[in-house]
Amino acid sequence: MKVGIIGASGYGGLELIRLLHNHPKVEQIELFTSSEEGVVFSHKYSHLMNIVNQPLQKIELDRLAEFDVVFSSAPAGVASTLLPPLIGKGPKLIDLSGDFRLKDLSQYEQWYKKEPAPASAVEQSVYGLTEWNYEAIRQAQLIANPGCYPTAVLLSLLPLLKENAIDASQLIIDAKSGVSGAGNQPSQMTHFSETNENTAIYKLNQHQHIPEIEQALAFFAKEIPPITFSTHLVPMTRGILATSYAPVVEGVTEAHLIDCLKEAYANHPFVRVMQEKDKFGTNQVYGSNYCDLLVKVDPRTNRATIVSVIDNLVKGAAGQAIQNMNVQFGLEEITGLSLVPAFI
Amino acid sequence: MKVGIIGASGYGGLELIRLLHNHPKVEQIELFTSSEEGVVFSHKYSHLMNIVNQPLQKIELDRLAEFDVVFSSAPAGVASTLLPPLIGKGPKLIDLSGDFRLKDLSQYEQWYKKEPAPASAVEQSVYGLTEWNYEAIRQAQLIANPGCYPTAVLLSLLPLLKENAIDASQLIIDAKSGVSGAGNQPSQMTHFSETNENTAIYKLNQHQHIPEIEQALAFFAKEIPPITFSTHLVPMTRGILATSYAPVVEGVTEAHLIDCLKEAYANHPFVRVMQEKDKFGTNQVYGSNYCDLLVKVDPRTNRATIVSVIDNLVKGAAGQAIQNMNVQFGLEEITGLSLVPAFI
Amino acid sequence: MKVGIIGASGYGGLELIRLLHNHPKVEQIELFTSSEEGVVFSHKYSHLMNIVNQPLQKIELDRLAEFDVVFSSAPAGVASTLLPPLIGKGPKLIDLSGDFRLKDLSQYEQWYKKEPAPASAVEQSVYGLTEWNYEAIRQAQLIANPGCYPTAVLLSLLPLLKENAIDASQLIIDAKSGVSGAGNQPSQMTHFSETNENTAIYKLNQHQHIPEIEQALAFFAKEIPPITFSTHLVPMTRGILATSYAPVVEGVTEAHLIDCLKEAYANHPFVRVMQEKDKFGTNQVYGSNYCDLLVKVDPRTNRATIVSVIDNLVKGAAGQAIQNMNVQFGLEEITGLSLVPAFI
Amino acid sequence: MKVGIIGASGYGGLELIRLLHNHPKVEQIELFTSSEEGVVFSHKYSHLMNIVNQPLQKIELDRLAEFDVVFSSAPAGVASTLLPPLIGKGPKLIDLSGDFRLKDLSQYEQWYKKEPAPASAVEQSVYGLTEWNYEAIRQAQLIANPGCYPTAVLLSLLPLLKENAIDASQLIIDAKSGVSGAGNQPSQMTHFSETNENTAIYKLNQHQHIPEIEQALAFFAKEIPPITFSTHLVPMTRGILATSYAPVVEGVTEAHLIDCLKEAYANHPFVRVMQEKDKFGTNQVYGSNYCDLLVKVDPRTNRATIVSVIDNLVKGAAGQAIQNMNVQFGLEEITGLSLVPAFI
Structure with missing residues (x-):
């Protein structure tokens, strides 16, 4: 090729x-x-x-x-x-x-x-969220590769919304990103001395990925009310961690949510559903095309916390683009993408 | 002394x-x-x-x-x-x-x-959240100085909950902290090579500051249902940024929320209510005893996003402790604490 | 004032x-x-x-x-x-x-x-290296405040060169600096994503502080041959560590070098001569006006390694400027400058 | 295999x-x-x-x-x-x-x-500095894979010392390393809050890689007097930058030194000799098996500054180990190692 x-x-x-x-x-x-x-x-x-x-x-x-x-x-x-x-x-x-x-x-x-x-x-154009749009991607002439934040958010929420397991009317998404998402143009916002030792919220309620997430939720799962989606800049280069919050629908258990995720991605090599650990972070996917997911229900509140991590430059950009290319050309999804995360 | x-x-x-x-x-x-x-x-x-x-x-x-x-x-x-x-x-x-x-x-x-x-x-013991417990602190023999996360969260939420301006039943608090909050004992969780270039969620639904926040909300504002409070570790030493989400009560505007905060802290030198900026981050309080607040309502969702930043070691620990000492001894609150933030 | x-x-x-x-x-x-x-x-x-x-x-x-x-x-x-x-x-x-x-x-x-x-x-103009030019500074109308690198280098080397304790003809100075020294103008060189997780040498043999160091060595100690002085950028905001190397003059011991430094700064509150430790770094002066010094002779080579650390924005810039102002106005040097280093 | x-x-x-x-x-x-x-x-x-x-x-x-x-x-x-x-x-x-x-x-x-x-x-045992010991490695039963610092230092100095182009009697090596070189055991020295925003010198004149470097210089180039070799810890995870200083031998030019390096590595895919740039840093080899070299002579001093960068975990450890395995098994050196540096 x-x-x-x-x-x-x-x-x-x-x-x-x-x-x-x-x-x-x-x-x-x-x-x-x-x-x-x-x-x-x-x-x-x-x-x-x-x-x-x-x-x-x-x-x-x-x-x-x-x-x-x-x-x-x-x-x-x-x-x-x-x-x-x-x-x-x-x-x-x-x-x-x-x-x-x-x-x-x-x-x-x-x-x-x-x-x-x-x-x-x-x-x-075909929206290139590989795990959810495989057939359309396979035949697409023009792929709109998803944004970094939408990739992390959609992969974690789509299975749960599609199965009506969480209450979409109260959905809150709080995302944290490394600075490489801002691209290679120097600016005050990405100037080392003002970015290092600083965690900041930016573009509050204004991020252009909001309509993209809403459109994809409606397309792949169902129409839901406008979402709250916030973006934060943390002092690292790569990685996105998205934390989403929603009440579970009555009768739904944590085990059910986990099963939902596992079933949705049973045949998808790049999405991993993790057990709870002391710490669940972006370094477990660093440099790789994985998206790791964690879900937990708090019995005190009956709310689910759904966490996903990706490398914004790989699964959130170039990696997913190549995954889509593989699908378009009839190759295995993992061709050229079997990168092991660089945990350190 | x-x-x-x-x-x-x-x-x-x-x-x-x-x-x-x-x-x-x-x-x-x-x-x-x-x-x-x-x-x-x-x-x-x-x-x-x-x-x-x-x-x-x-x-x-x-x-x-x-x-x-x-x-x-x-x-x-x-x-x-x-x-x-x-x-x-x-x-x-x-x-x-x-x-x-x-x-x-x-x-x-x-x-x-x-x-x-x-x-x-x-x-x-008297809970040492200075801005909210001044009289009791003045007379206290034993002060329980607040936790770092509770300080950031309570200062931002108390005025709004007390005035019934936001809907407490849907309150979500997503907090991000530098690593110094974990103290000086080395562990895998604070080992540089596994903490650098990593943003992680930890102690999901298990953080010991949850009951402290709930108790103080009830004491200074009102009883509310159990809260969702999540903690994240970001690769920096100092600083906490807490992002809280709640629907505004019907009829309440963004301007009203801002007024609420400004009035609550009109006579309190260490709490500053900020205008919206492109970026609102922990470095604007670094090394100082300030707690900076930002609130914004999204007209699409009618939800308020309330953001607060502190230096976890100053306002979140030693600074507030000295502020309390000043109150106990009849000194001005800012005595010895007029530190200018080290933005860089 | x-x-x-x-x-x-x-x-x-x-x-x-x-x-x-x-x-x-x-x-x-x-x-x-x-x-x-x-x-x-x-x-x-x-x-x-x-x-x-x-x-x-x-x-x-x-x-x-x-x-x-x-x-x-x-x-x-x-x-x-x-x-x-x-x-x-x-x-x-x-x-x-x-x-x-x-x-x-x-x-x-x-x-x-x-x-x-x-x-x-x-x-x-009077060169404002406070510890070495006190009298001239006291009477100066116009002070040329020293550069950040020269401050770190001169304070460590002047006593040893003045006493002819080290061989200036083989002097090598290798300096490492945080990024704030590059100022507040965004550029590719200070763009977070290209500066984080990167240690780089820059302006090799071209740094404008070279002639400043040579002029001051000649003025306060003695004429020496052109020096080798290299500058490196490390991924932190504040701090300079300068490592200098020179053979000791015959008969000179490590103890003698330490005494030289201690005597030179016996009456100077901001220069501290340290004992050897496992680790000697910039965080021990962070945010303060101190310059810490360490010297050690390797018996295998008879070379001295002389290390100094400063906060480039304080002792390397604003702090020393205020120290000079204090001298000009007959105040104690430490007036307004008794900042305790923020080790963490 | x-x-x-x-x-x-x-x-x-x-x-x-x-x-x-x-x-x-x-x-x-x-x-x-x-x-x-x-x-x-x-x-x-x-x-x-x-x-x-x-x-x-x-x-x-x-x-x-x-x-x-x-x-x-x-x-x-x-x-x-x-x-x-x-x-x-x-x-x-x-x-x-x-x-x-x-x-x-x-x-x-x-x-x-x-x-x-x-x-x-x-x-x-055979010392596994692949570019310099190919034949012995090919036949080795037991390979002693080189240390991270020695790899960076030796690849840059061996060609110049072997050709007698620099004066070994005045050789100074100043190395800077990311924290992953200290391994996975938590300690005060690698505790995030004391390592972040800190550049430190450690093990001054005591680093165990000193005798390894001296032995290899003698074995592959020639016996030289004891070296001065210092190690610094900088706040990043991966990467070593080693800056070496030595006078050039009379008559030797910068162009000659560059040629020396280029010839030595003409057939070695992992060592790259770079042109001078504004900035030469560890991120240009991040995650890869490359060792990049830069040499420059200062006409003011007639001293050469020789700089090398590696990823300490790849060329400085696992990557070189696999390179050696490839040689032992008659494979091309780059088999499995054609990793592109992750500059960002």
Whole structure:
């Protein structure tokens, strides 16, 4: 397989390169840019010396059309223009931004404050939550790869909401993320001295992943009232931990919730349902494509606490994108993705 | 004033020393230990060279009775035995552990898995949440200094619950803490290589601060149903951020909630009600005795998100203990505590 | 005393505010800016709410001339223009940048790649290494406050070079710094995701503190050959650890080196000579004005290893600046600076 | 190939599992323990759920003799007893501790404060610095895998010393390491709250890797006088950066030094000689088996600064061990080790 990557300089792009380099079916990776044509990529990112020595190429549709698959890891607002002309021209398309995720274009405008992608492209796009959309992904021309937060949240909540095991009307989701989710552009918000030794809440009630989560809950499970979803920045590079709270529906037990999760993912290698431990954290999936889940019911309150952890750059971005590519090409989901978490 | 400290080797004790050293009314600080008698403290903790050069002294009631105030920052289960014989013997007593906080002794046994303190001592003890218990603290012989999490949570929720502005029946509290809250004893849970680059949930539904929060909510505001309170460990040393969620009571607006908080703390120098910002984090109180509050209502859900940040070792431990000492001795609350946060 | 601060938004400026707020002789602090006139400082830096509520003022010479002391913590290239007209106009002047440190103007141009300050101003300026230049500082109109690295390096090496105890011809200095030394401007170099979990060497043989160290060694001790001085960035906010290596001169023992250091600083409260410990690190001076020193001779090689630690923002910047102000105004050096290190 | 691992619970062991899991020639991995027999490994380390589900097995020579290769990642003092009886019994043996590295047994006793391994076993052991000992490794029964610091130091210095390009009599090596090098045993030295925001020097002139470096320099390049080698702990988990200083020999240029390094490693895929950059750090090799090198000569001093970075758990431990296994079994060196650095 020949793979093209648009926007390789971003962290999603770097992670695609890290993972695809060892993918047994990928023979060739080429990198495309709108602004840094001719730059030798390993001069910019010296960790790729002897690994990616090619220069960045100019984005040209005819060139891109020659690839089997084209990933875009450009920021929001770029793929909406670049990818639609490639639909049906040959390559499978996988976009890591939010440009094709929201079916309601007005929601995109409202939350992203940008022009939406063309309606026809959005309509054709398939939401790439692999474990829940396998068949559609298999046949998709254009995949809207899920956001990092939505991936962590949806994998933990969908089975429970689908089975009506928890009360969606009181659902609260409190998410914590490492800083790499903010991308590679320096800003005061990601300046080391103001981020280190600091845990902060940000974009309170304003995060653009809110409509994405709501849309996917409705699509894969059921319509529920608007959710409360908060995002926090913690001083680490990789990892998301999402803690969700909801009352259990009457008669439902902790054991039932656990079974729900186990059944939902019995045939899905990347989702692991864990036993309770003293500590359940992001380092147990670091660098890997796993999403680990934990659920517990407090007998004092009859509320369930549902916890999920992912590596935001792998299962939350590049890893899931490759998982989707594998599905599109009829490969086993784990092809090239059997990474063992780097616990330390 | 002459000050004695029991359990100075713990992080609460070190922070007491850091703050009391510059307290204008404190003339003398002496350190007591049950296990390290004779050890020169600055040999053990070289950052105190030329600051605290005295040896640790053996704990003797007669000696302790000579002080104006005795702080205990020993771990849970120590002060319950050491302090009661000193009640009424002269010194004001301030305990930083949980030993005298829970009025219901059976709750102490259940959550701490230890023998409770004598009933009479617990009965006499006054809960040292300064902003809410000023008069009782002024006259107290024995102060049960609040836990770090309860301080952050109570200061943010009490005004809103007291005014019936939020619906307590759906209250969810999600707290994030730096690692210093776990104290100075090395363990796998606080081992650098397993704590760095890791955000984890721990003691799910089991944290001993749950009954403390519930008791104080009932005492200072009103009885409410059992709460959901979760604790997370984030890779930083100092700081707690607590995010609480509850529906607003019908007719209540965001402006009303903000007013509620502002009025409650109008005369309290250490609690600041903040405007919304892109980012609201623990570094804005680092090293200081401030508790900063933020509240916001999401019009989509009619739920309030209430956020508070403290330095767990200052307002959450040693700082509040000194604030209480100031009240007991008729000093201004800010005496010796006018520390400017070290934002960086 | 009335204090004016130019460039308060930088980290040196924020630290001046943190420390001066509790200085017993400072009655008033006003903040000046060239670009953010009218901005309420606590809106920009919310950690200063209720502490500094004033707006930033426009820089005007007449206004500045009314202060007892004016600090400039603007970046290199600003004070060289702003301060010279104020010399002799009333206020004592203390500049935290490198603009007045290098007596040889061509060296400034070479290492800073900027226009030097006027020769007459540079000539009048006094290098503010308090422990070594007390008398000159006491009478100075304009103080060139030392750089962070030079402070750590000079305090450890000057006594040994002055006594000819180590062989200067083979001197190697390897310094490690937290990221706050790079200031508050976001850049790829200080972007959290590329700085966290990374130790890096930077500006190899090019650091602008090299000529400053050489000039001060020559001035306070003796001329020596060009030094090797390397700088590394480690993933923490505050702190510098400098490790220096040199052969001991024949006949000199470790005990002699220790005595040298102890004698040099016998009357200087902020420099502490430590016994060897398993671990000697920057956290033992965190947040304080101390410089801690350690020296050890390896009998296998007859080389001395000399280690010093400071908080780069305190002893390496704002703390030493205030120490110099104290000297200029005849106050005790420790006035307002008796901060206990925050070991944790 | 069937692989047995003794001491899998240590960080070297966990990293062996992480890497061997994707090694194309390894069919089976079994884990052995002296103290935790029967423990299901993924219960202890939940990040290995669904990856390593087997229980730890008791160490029995007959069982171990059935494997093609046995790694020991037990702490110093364990393999010295366990491995010698296995020599010649079938499996290739690779020890990650220091037990078989020092040919002079009295040095082992002096630096490790432990009983040395049997002389005959030490004599037969081959030092596993792959790039410098290929032929011996190919035929070795027992490999003493190099220490993390020695790997970083030797790869950077050997070519220059062998070619007499730098003056060994003035060699200074200043190394900085992440905390994972200290292993998985909690201690005050690795306690998060005392390690975070702290850079410290430790084991000054006492590090047990000093004799290992000296022995290898003498063996692969030439005898030189005793070296100065210092070790620092920086607040990150993985990575070593070693900065070495030495005068260049008369007539030698920077270009010559670079050529020296490039020639030495022309056929060695894991050592990369880098161009100078603003910043050269450990994150460019994070998680990979690369060792990156940089050399620069300061025309002011005629001294060379030689910098190397490795991931201490990969090239400094498990990765190099697998590289050696590959050599022993006639595989390409990079088999199973083509990991792309996780720059972020």
